[in-house]
Amino acid sequence: MTLVTLIIRNVHRQVLRVTLTVLGIATIILAFNLIITTVRAWYAGVEAAAPNRLITRHAASLSIHLPLSYRDRLAAIDGITGVTFANWFGGVYRDAKGFFPQFAVDPESFLDLHPELMLDPDERRDFLSDRRGCLIGRRLADLYGWRVGDVIPLKGTLYPGDWEFIVRGIYRGAEPSTDENWMLIRWDSVNERRRQFDPDRADTVGWYVLRIADSSTAGALSRAVDDTFANSVAETRTETEQAFQAGFVAMSGSIVRALELLAVVLNGVTLLVLANTLVMAVRERTREWAVLRTLGFERRHLAALITGEALLIAALGSIMGIAMTIPAIDLYATLVSTKLGNFFQQLVVYPSTLVLGALATLITACCAAVIPLVTALRSNVADDLRHIG
Amino acid sequence: MVIIQSVIECCHVTKSYVRGDQEIPVLRNFNLSVPNGQFLAIMGPSGSGKTTILNLIAGLDRPVDGTIRVAGTEVSRQRETELARWRARHIGFVFQFYNLIPVLTAAENVELPLLLSSLSKSERAKRVRAALELVGLGDRLHHYPRQLSGGQEQRVGIARAIVGDPTILLADEPTGNLDREAAEAVMTLLRRLHRELGKTIVMVTHDPFVADYAETVLHVDKGKGSSR
Ligand SMILES: Nc1ncnc2c1ncn2[C@@H]1O[C@H](COP(=O)(O)OP(=O)(O)OP(=O)(O)O)[C@@H](O)[C@H]1O
Ligand SMILES: [Mg+2]
Numbered sequence: 001m002t003l004v005t006l007i008i009r010n011v012h013r014q015v016l017r018v019t020l021t022v023l024g025i026a027t028i029i030l031a032f033n034l035i036i037t038t039v040r041a042w043y044a045g046v047e048a049a050a051p052n053r054l055i056t057r058h059a060a061s062l063s064i065h066l067p068l069s070y071r072d073r074l075a076a077i078d079g080i081t082g083v084t085f086a087n088w089f090g091g092v093y094r095d096a097k098g099f100f101p102q103f104a105v106d107p108e109s110f111l112d113l114h115p116e117l118m119l120d121p122d123e124r125r126d127f128l129s130d131r132r133g134c135l136i137g138r139r140l141a142d143l144y145g146w147r148v149g150d151v152i153p154l155k156g157t158l159y160p161g162d163w164e165f166i167v168r169g170i171y172r173g174a175e176p177s178t179d180e181n182w183m184l185i186r187w188d189s190v191n192e193r194r195r196q197f198d199p200d201r202a203d204t205v206g207w208y209v210l211r212i213a214d215s216s217t218a219g220a221l222s223r224a225v226d227d228t229f230a231n232s233v234a235e236t237r238t239e240t241e242q243a244f245q246a247g248f249v250a251m252s253g254s255i256v257r258a259l260e261l262l263a264v265v266l267n268g269v270t271l272l273v274l275a276n277t278l279v280m281a282v283r284e285r286t287r288e289w290a291v292l293r294t295l296g297f298e299r300r301h302l303a304a305l306i307t308g309e310a311l312l313i314a315a316l317g318s319i320m321g322i323a324m325t326i327p328a329i330d331l332y333a334t335l336v337s338t339k340l341g342n343f344f345q346q347l348v349v350y351p352s353t354l355v356l357g358a359l360a361t362l363i364t365a366c367c368a369a370v371i372p373l374v375t376a377l378r379s380n381v382a383d384d385l386r387h388i389g
Numbered sequence: 390m391v392i393i394q395s396v397i398e399c400c401h402v403t404k405s406y407v408r409g410d411q412e413i414p415v416l417r418n419f420n421l422s423v424p425n426g427q428f429l430a431i432m433g434p435s436g437s438g439k440t441t442i443l444n445l446i447a448g449l450d451r452p453v454d455g456t457i458r459v460a461g462t463e464v465s466r467q468r469e470t471e472l473a474r475w476r477a478r479h480i481g482f483v484f485q486f487y488n489l490i491p492v493l494t495a496a497e498n499v500e501l502p503l504l505l506s507s508l509s510k511s512e513r514a515k516r517v518r519a520a521l522e523l524v525g526l527g528d529r530l531h532h533y534p535r536q537l538s539g540g541q542e543q544r545v546g547i548a549r550a551i552v553g554d555p556t557i558l559l560a561d562e563p564t565g566n567l568d569r570e571a572a573e574a575v576m577t578l579l580r581r582l583h584r585e586l587g588k589t590i591v592m593v594t595h596d597p598f599v600a601d602y603a604e605t606v607l608h609v610d611k612g613k614g615s616s617r
Binding site: 001005006013292293295297385 | 492
């Protein structure tokens with residue numbers, strides 16, 4: 001026998017109470033893991049941004065376009081090794097729920113600047129040679145069951161009318177964080193229609209993507225770009241792709257912040273649930289602690305016994321919580337992606353999330369043990385032995 | 390030549406409890422000297438301070454005044470942690486209500502004090518078995534307290550008290566909860582421990598029949614001791 005034997009037996013005394021506590025902790029861990037997974041999915045989009053790309057857009061608003069003529073002037077700036085551009089197409093598939101990002105891009109330069117979109121060479125060639133062609137990400141293809149050769153009908157919003165695009169390729173992300181929900185269509189084909197029906201707004205682009213030779217010069221180059229177009233018809237605002245993406249989700253970012261706070265609050269709930277169980281368990285055994293001390297057990301032994309009990313309950317809860325998280329996350333992902341479109345592209349549980357949840361719970365358990373421990377240590381042995389219990 | 394050495398020495402001990410603004414005196418100028426190897430019974434009316442005396446000797450409580458020397462250590466001056474270690478080495482305590490840990494078997498209960506020592510697992514098992522055989526429970530090693538009779542539980546309690554081979558055995562009404570027959574078995578056992586192993590035993594009891602097993606009887610009344 002060791003002290004661990006006694007800890008295990010002690011936990012086993014009140015099976016129902018401990019089971020309820022363990023289930024409570026497991027549920028809290030499940031919630032914690034779902035929240036952290038959501039938050040991390042959110043940041044994955046920001047993290048996926050390449051450090052060597054800048055985004056140049058209209059200084060006033062993303063919805064005001066820039067002239068196409070800026071392309072050559074941007075390319076001429078020292079340190080910029082590539083320029084491409086894109087427009088938000090904003091088409092609707094079937095109904096408003098069928099939302100996914102569609103970009104009208106300059107095919108060759110866009111693929112050139114985004115090597116993380118991995119594509120079969122044949123599919124790439126087909127896309128470049130078909131003005132009605134499009135590329136879609138693998139997750140998007142899976143979601144709607146689209147395959148190469150399928151026709152995707154879209155109802156235009158910014159570009160009025162009915163559109164049809166033929167899937168010429170399905171790209172895969174080079175990194176797990178690469179967004180596989182994009183649809184890329186050809187800027188030249190949408191611009192052509194614009195020239196006919198809306199000539200004033202033709203030959204404009206939503207934003208430019210710049211590739212820079214050295215990511216450490218991003219700040220200086222951004223200023224250089226914006227200085228170039230200062231006092232011209234369309235002033236620009238240039239920032240790293242990362243900053244652009246972060247800004248893009250800025251408003252929802254405060255929701256993310258709230259979720260993070262919630263995750264911390266959950267640990268407070270664990271603290272209370274566990275402390276409650278421990279205080280009861282320790283108080284019921286007041287006399288036994290006194291007996292142990294009579295036998296020569298020191299404060300540190302009692303500390304080990306009580307903290308050990310807290311840790312054991314917390315560990316059981318953690319294991320059960322993790323076991324619940326793995327199937328639950330699939331359910332959650334289905335729920336979230338049908339309700340929110342493909343906004344969260346990355347609802348995967350990282351092992352580090354599970355470790356974080358378990359670790360936070362174990363640390364919380366040590367804190368929860370302090371309250372009953374102090375009571376047990378302060379107690380007077382002689383008095384406790386008098387009480388018949 | 391036999392050198393008689395006091396293993397327990399209480400000099401001018403005063404103990405009182407404070408409850409609210411009222412001071413309840415329990416022991417006043419209490420003196421006690423127990424030679425090594427003595428079997429002493431303490432008798433007295435309820436509330437006379439018998440349990441208090443045992444608690445003071447075991448270092449579970451502190452006197453208001455006076456000194457208490459036990460097994461060469463000035464108990465009243467020790468710090469909590471040192472006292473715990475000292476107690477593990479020198480004191481075996483037998484309780485009226487046995488105070489076994491209900492979730493541990495007889496053998497595990499007896500092993501508890503040995504967990505504080507550096508003994509190996511097999512050495513511990515050997516001593517546990519020896520202690521339980523000594524109290525006549527060699528066949529009850531894996532019984533839980535609820536599967537034992539009161540007399541058997543008390544004998545497990547005695548095995549737990551002696552397994553670490555302490556200098557002194559303190560027993561607070563060890564037969565208080567037992568019928569005559571079980572009490573006799575327990576007392577015979579204590580007398581054997583005293584006679585055969587030379588243990589110093591201080592026992593508190595109400596029962597003159599039980600006190601008869603001791604060599605010496607001390608009557609206390611409000612802290613005034615008188616030996617017979
Ligand atoms: N913590 C305490 N606070 C106040 N008074 C106490 C406390 N502990 C003991 N007393 C009082 O001290 C006196 C002596 O108590 P003690 O338990 O030593 O008596 P006892 O001789 O063992 O009695 P009994 O035979 O009933 O066990 C009693 O009057 C008791 O009420
Ligand atoms: Mg008493």
